[in-house]
Amino acid sequence: MAKNRKATKKFQKKQLKPTIEKRRKVQKFKKSVDRRQFKKKLSGNDTTKNTNNKKESELSEKLQTEQKLSDSDDELGLKEINDLALSDSSEETSEEDDIENFQISDGSEDDGSEESDVIKDQNNNRQPKSHQQKKQKQSVQKDVFELKKQLEELKDKDPEFHKYLIENDQELIEFDVSDFDSDSGSEKDYSDEDDIEENNVDIKKSESNNMELDSENEGDEEEEKAALREAGLDDDYDESVPELTSEMINKWILSMTESNALSATHELVLAFRAAAHINEDESVQSFSYRISDPLVFNNLMVVGLKHIPDVFDHHLGAKGSDARNPKLICAHRKWKSIQNLVKSFLNSVIYILKQLTEKDTLFFIIKESEKLIPYYSCFPKLAGQYLKVLLQHWGTSEDKVRVVAFINIRKLALTAPSPFIDLCLKGIYSTFVQFCKETSVFTISSINLMSNCAVEIYGLDFKRSYQSAFGYIRQLAIHLRNSMNMKSEETFSAVYNWQYIHCIELWSKVLATYCDEQSVATTGKSPLQDLIYPFVQVCIGVIKLNPSAQYFPLQFHCMRALIHLTQKTGTFIPLAPYLFEILHSAEVCRNAKPSTSKPLDFTICLKAPKSYLRTTVYQDGVCEELTELLLEYYASFCLSIAFPELIIPAVSQIKRFIKVSKNFKTNKKFQQLVLKLEENGKFIERHRKNVEFGPGDIEKAKSFLRDVSKDSTPLGSYANTLKKLKEQRRKLMETN
Incomplete structure (x- = not known):
């Protein structure tokens, strides 16, 4: 058979x-x-x-x-x-x-x-x-x-x-x-x-x-319905519903482009609605047209998104950038007559965005739907649904879809009425936290892209951004407090995880971007600058929560976030004691056992495996990270008038370590660092000999060597050279 x-x-x-x-x-x-x-x-x-x-x-x-x-x-x-x-x-x-x-x-x-x-x-x-x-x-x-x-x-x-x-x-x-x-x-x-x-x-x-064996291999609904129609067995097949053809679409488009006819637009919106619900059962909901040809479907998607918004703009007078204000659109005399037509089309776009998974089609529809954002702003409920769909694709799709989805989110936050930006800020942050649970070599680039997008949207409205950032930084502080007080495995894991660390890095970028020392000098104090102190306290608390050697990678992530904040804002953060604590730890000072393990990648690691502890591979990796962090930290103050006094504890601590350590490779790196610190101290001393103001004049002290570039200093030039070498080495490893 x-x-x-x-x-x-x-x-x-x-x-x-x-x-x-x-x-x-x-x-x-x-x-x-x-x-x-x-x-x-x-x-x-x-x-x-x-x-x-x-x-x-x-x-x-x-x-x-x-x-x-x-x-x-x-x-x-x-x-x-x-x-x-x-x-x-x-x-x-x-x-x-x-x-x-x-x-x-x-x-x-x-x-x-x-x-x-x-x-x-x-x-x-x-x-x-x-x-x-x-x-x-x-x-x-x-x-x-x-x-x-x-x-x-x-x-x-x-x-x-x-x-x-x-x-x-x-x-x-x-x-x-x-x-x-x-x-x-x-x-x-x-x-x-x-x-x-x-x-x-x-x-x-x-x-x-x-x-039962063949149930997993069932085809799609349209193929089965077509088979039933051929056998004359499909009761849902209604021959009274016309089949959509390319000739019908071309006729409508010609009428729309020549005279902006609403009747043709209405038919095209009905056809677009049928295309959006093409996977639904026709017996549940009836549609004006039936679509069976994939070419007709693709043609309908393209012409519908390209021409329907133009007809709306023509009849509502929203062709100029100023005229695309939602308030002006809703106040137009023709708005009530075509309001339902616009709403139907917006609903269809949202529905098809929920169903699509093909990358190129999804990219095209999201990109073309940018023209509809002023109309979404006229319907608060639809705007919320549209934002939810965009956030889903922003968190899960490939990078090019993420970018166009974020562009639409940003424009929606600017176009929609003022309270709507709170939903955008909350949605961006919640989506970021949701999709940064797992970090690896393959996901770190997408996470960095999402964090950069979040930084961008938090600069649209500083007043709203301050309220949102204050609430989320407070949440981080509450988790940290519970972990310190209760000291259970559950509260501890609520802090020492990738979500928490990525949130710290995100807020470090936000504060460093919008509290920059140069922008504050020109535009004045930013409202977000008041959040620097509580944020720094949270980061230091995370560093001190568990100072064991197994969590050195996590501490390095927090220190890099604080160093980045220091470099941009000029805020003095006392990180040297925590760096010296790691330098004099038993994991770094004691004799390590040899190991053939692969070097640990600290950028995608929070907790070192137990097999790496007390090995030369882990010890060398920790010393290399310490050298970079000490160099970056002190390079951020290389133009400070107090630099000679600032490096005194660092020089003494590093020289003491060199005397005790027997690792020749590590000692050589630290000796080079001490040499550059002393050279930069002498450079500052030469320039401040001619200074005529005292330490009490804070404004003049801050303006000391303001016109000089950091790369022209011995320490800044050395740090820039090592940074370029590290980037080249990382690119070489990625290609291999």
């Missing part, structure tokens, strides 16, 4: 059981009517002649009524055969109610009058007129001939499915049209349905195992 098609398997899986149950109900009803007739005939033999006459008259009325009911049920049976049980729930409900009523009347056999009244009431409700009976018979015959024609066409269109019907349901293929010309045809159909039912049950039992 040939392998069944997907449409056949789907019918057997989803529709076969309801079809059998429905036919059983019809047969049960038929048998109950026959049983009542037989009992009434038996009871009529024992009564008087007058009673017999009365019963015979009632029996004749019932026979006529039941014959009409059987005709109508015959129509139902024919439609079931034609549709192969794409059943309607409302019809099943009505049939069940009728069966229950007849079963109740059948139970009251002792009182024939009550039974007769019930049947007469039902017959009066269901009995059609004479001319309607003729029309029904004609429709039945028409359906029969159509069924016969479809089954003949099925032999050419789908020979495998036709062969399957011959082997398993021969009654359906070889029925006689003349059987349906008389009233007795209904009885024949119901008797034949017993065989069909038994065959279908056997089919279901014999192929249940194959259905």
Whole structure:
């Protein structure tokens, strides 16, 4: 036997059981009517002649009524055969109610009058007129001939499915049209349905195992519906719905481009709505057009997003940048007349963005939907839904989709009414926290891109940004306080994780960008500058929470965030004691055991594996990180007038370490660092000999060597050279 098609398997899986149950109900009803007739005939033999006459008259009325009911049920049976049980729930409900009523009347056999009244009431409700009976018979015959024609066409269109019907349901293929010309045809159909039912049950039992194995390989809905249409088995296929073609789209576009016609725009919006809901079941929701050609679908997406916004702009006078203000759009005289049309199109764009996964199509739709942002701003609820969809793609899609999604989010935050920017700030931060849980070599670039986007949007409105940043930095402080007080594994893991560290790095970037020393000197104090102190306290608390050697990588991340903040804002943060604490730790000073492990990448690591502890690989990595951090920290003050005094503790601590350490490679790096620190100290001393102000004059002290570049100093030049070498080495490792 040939392998069944997907449409056949789907019918057997989803529709076969309801079809059998429905036919059983019809047969049960038929048998109950026959049983009542037989009992009434038996009871009529024992009564008087007058009673017999009365019963015979009632029996004749019932026979006529039941014959009409059987005709109508015959129509139902024919439609079931034609549709192969794409059943309607409302019809099943009505049939069940009728069966229950007849079963109740059948139970009251002792009182024939009550039974007769019930049947007469039902017959009066269901009995059609004479001319309607003729029309029904004609429709039945028409359906029969159509069924016969479809089954003949099925032999050419789908020979495998036709062969399957011959082997398993021969009654359906070889029925006689003349059987349906008389009233007795209904009885024949119901008797034949017993065989069909038994065959279908056997089919279901014999192929249940194959259905379970093949259920994972089901095709998409459109392919299965097309197969059912070819077999004439799809009840949801409505031929009255027109098929969308490229000629229709071109006609609408021509009308829109020449005269900005709203009628053509309306039709295109309806077609776009049908395309957006193309994967939905048509029986659940009806649409104005049917789309089956992928080329038509793609063409509709392109022209719809390119031309529909232009028509809206023309009729609402929103072509200029100033005119695209949501307040002006809503105040336009034509707004009420096309408001529903605009809303329908915006809903369709949101819906299709939720369904799409293909990268290029998604990129195109998000990019083109930027023109619709002023219209989304006119509907607060739709704007929130649109923002939610953009945030989802901003957090999960590839980089080019992230960029266009963020551009739309930024424009939406600027265009929508003022409170809406709070939703954008909250959504950006929440999405960033949600998708930075896991950090690796493959995800670090995307996380950095998202953090840069968040920094950008927090510069749109400093007043709103301050409120949002204050709340989230306070959350970090609360987690840290709970970890210090409770000292449980749960509270500790709430701080020492990638989400917490990435949040620290994010706020370091935000404060460093908008509290920059040069921008503050020109534009004045930033409202975000008041958040530097609480943020620094949180970072130092994280460094001190667990000073064990296993968490040195996490401490390095926090120190880099604070050093970056110091370099940009000029704020003095006392990080040297925590760096010296690591320098004099047992992990760095004691003799390490040799190891052949791969060097640890501190940029994607928070906790060192236990196998790395007390090894030369880990010790060398920690010393290299310490050298870089000490160099970056002191290079941020290389132009300070107090630099000679600032480096005194560092020079003494490093020289003490060199005397104790036996690692020649590490000692050489630290000696070079001490040499550059002393050279830079002498450079500052030479320039401050000619200074005429004292230490109390803070403003003049801050302006000392302000015009000199950091790269011109010995320490700054050395730090810049090492930074370039590190970047080249990292690029070389990535290429390999």
